[in-house]
Amino acid sequence: MRFCRQLAAALLSLLASGSALAGDAEDRRLVERLFTATEIEADWFAEAFLRAVPVIQVREILADQRRRYGPPLRVSGERGDFVVWTGAHRIPLRLLRDGSGRIASLLLRPAEPLEVDLGTTTAALKALPGEVAYLVEQEGEVLAAHRADDKLAVGSAFKLAVLLALHERIESAAADWADVIRLKPGHVSLPSGFLQRMPPGSPLTLHSLAAAMIAESDNTATDSLIDYLGRESVEGIAGLAPLLTTREFFQLKADPELYEDYTRRDLAGRRGLLSDLAGRPLPPVARVMTPWRPEAEWLMSVRSLCRIIERVGDLDLFRINPGLADASAWARIAYKGGSETGVVNMTTLVTDESGRRSCVVATWNDSAALDETRFHELYRGLLLALRRG
DSSP states (O other), rough: OSSSSSSSSTTOOOOOTTTTTHHHHHHHHHHHHHOOSOOOOOOGOOOOHHHOOOHHHHHHHHHHHHHHHHHHOOEEETTTTEEESSSEEEEEEEEEEESSOEEEEEEEOOOOSOOOHHHHHHHHTTTTSSSEEEEEEETTTTEEEEEESSEEEEGGGGGHHHHHHHHHHHTTTTTOTOOOOOOOOOOOOOOOSGGGGSSSOOOHHHHHHHHHHHHOOOOOHHHHHHHHHHHHHHHHHHHHHOOHHHHHHHHHHHHHHHHHHHSOOOHHHHHHHHHHHGSOOOGGGGGOOOOOOOSOOOEEEEHHHHHHHHHHHHHHGGGSOOOOOOOOTTTEEEEEEEEEEEEEEEEEEETTTTTTTTEEEEEEEEESSSOHHHHHHHHHHHHHHHHHO
């Protein structure tokens, strides 16, 4: 799930209207000052920026960058796009200032190691605490794998199975991307996404729902599609029974007694309990921000996710969100991730200019809070190793 993050630990961004480019040399000096100053001053930023990102948060994020990657050796770039070079990393960023010269937009992208190889990166992934699984394949050849067939919690990455079930329905001519379904009250889930704010009865095409589910990880779109397809049609693809809707996931996660009741039941009993949940209200968001529960999750292997994204990776709706893959480095990118407290997964299918396809999937589960910034850095290292290899 992407309730409050995907790159929140390493990313801050607000685009303000009326922003204008200042001189490149002056901007480079400002970027260097952000990474070296002992105190980040609030008056360096536009008021609109600070309303969205308080200066204390800016200080914390930039301090974390310095702690992780060291001091800047130089800054390069122009016209708003810059790179901070440290001893072992390059940190791409975008900075724009308003007419008064204050920072109106600052976007820190994930750091890239200057030297990267698959063996070193996978060893670092394997050394993370908790449970880790990964698979790197290129044209069907396994380049790296660890626990590739073990089922771990993957969060919203399960939505790839929903997409494949829909794709198969359309391929069989039993449906069309332009078909319209209407939102029902029972489809409404918690964020991520925005469709939960739309009124019941709103008409949406299957393509619109699928695009929202993949690009924005919209939970209401997901539950609408599961209802349309039928739970069982997705279960066979995902290898899960019963397959939870996101609404049911939140309801079970928020209520320990309900969860314990669910875990004691057999498959038929669990299906019956899920049917009874339809009339219950959604819990407050605060009650679902708890460690993940193994029986109220989507457990899938990295190999199964790779097989699924290979089936749907050419669909046009993947053009919206490339994840951590550099869109300028690949001819085509298909991506879906998932996260909740103690769970993170990233699944990417990349195609280079020669048409060679590579699948990169990694999952990390732990009972403690995850260092997602570190995970993202290592996952990006896998993609960089393929690009440079």
